[in-house]
Amino acid sequence: MQSVTTAPTLAAMLVARLFGEFAVEVDGAPVALPASRKAVALLAWLAVHPGPHPRARLAAGFWPDVVDASARASLRSAVWALRAAGVDLRADRDSVGLADVDTDVRAFDRLVAQGDVAGAERVSRGELLPGVDSEWVLRLREEYEGKRAAVLGVLADRDPAAALDWARQRVALRPLDETAVRALLRLLVAAGDRSAARAAYTRFAHLLRAELGVAPERETALLAGSPPHRACRPKRRPAAWSAATPSWPS
Known part of the structure; x- marks a missing residue:
């Protein structure tokens, strides 16, 4: 009998857009995010910080005002909701995380490093995670507003015909x-x-x-x-x- 070789299972690639309205795709298909704001916030944080993270710290960070058992239960519910939506979360007894993930924030940094400031400007339009006022979001927003302002300044220097428009956008941003x-x-x-x-x-x-x-x-x-x-x-x-x-x- 002819043997059958089973191909390894490949993890689904998740791409998250943080500039403008938060949106997620898995292998190119849009994901309908769950109704839970905490579950969506958790997904956004995990997308920005790939890799496994201790359950205890995630539970305490996202549900700081409840007892530990309730916080861990809320984390389990959020993980379940995200998995049900099609997000390939890596979760075990001790940790939760995303492995195969990319974001427009990371794409922005890559494009800047490559000298493609026009491309970086295109992917960074819109406020980062609008409507979310968690401390980590405010700090990330401040950082990337500064980076985008620097990109707009470079574009103004390189594109004399549109320099005034770029400069006005830079002032409007900051x-x-x-x-x-x-x-x-x-x-x-x-x-x-x-x-x-x-x-x-x-x-x-x-x-x-x-x-x-x-x-x-x-x-x-x-x-x-x-x-x-x-x-x-x-x-x-x-x-x-x-x-x-x-x-x-x-």
């Missing part, structure tokens, strides 16, 4: 970023549109005072042809955070 505002002001002045430069500066000055209670720096005022404010804004940088380092949900 309206308190004085470096981005200065880049826009320089382009407006170079284009001979000093009235638009003054208007952009005025909006920035009002926003800065309303949000932080300080004034633009002297250099920014001079670029717009406006008299400098007496108070100057101190340097302010967001804290660095790496998506490669797990930040437990809170």
Whole structure:
């Protein structure tokens, strides 16, 4: 009798989109996500942090306000709901995780590393995980807003014909970023549109005072042809955070 060789079972490839509305595909087919917000949040976190993670830490991170037994039961329910939706979660007695997963966040980083800033801009349109206000999401959002702003700045430098549009998008993304505002002001002045430069500066000055209670720096005022404010804004940088380092949900 002829022997039959059984091919190894290949894990289903999961691709998650975090920019804009969260969406997931498995082997190219869209997944209907479960109704549970916690299950969806768990899936998003696992997509950003591939590999196995201890059940105890996941349960405590996603259900911090209940006793351990209830948190573990909620985790089991979330895992069941995700598996029922077609997500190939790797779950055993001690850990839960995703092995074969890719995300648009990771694609963005790859494209930037390859020098394809136009491609990186295309995959990063939309707010990252809108409507989710967990601490790990806020930090990831802040990180990738900064990275996207840098990409928009490079595009403005490389594409003179569309430089103003890229610069405006950069300011819209990070309206308190004085470096981005200065880049826009320089382009407006170079284009001979000093009235638009003054208007952009005025909006920035009002926003800065309303949000932080300080004034633009002297250099920014001079670029717009406006008299400098007496108070100057101190340097302010967001804290660095790496998506490669797990930040437990809170």
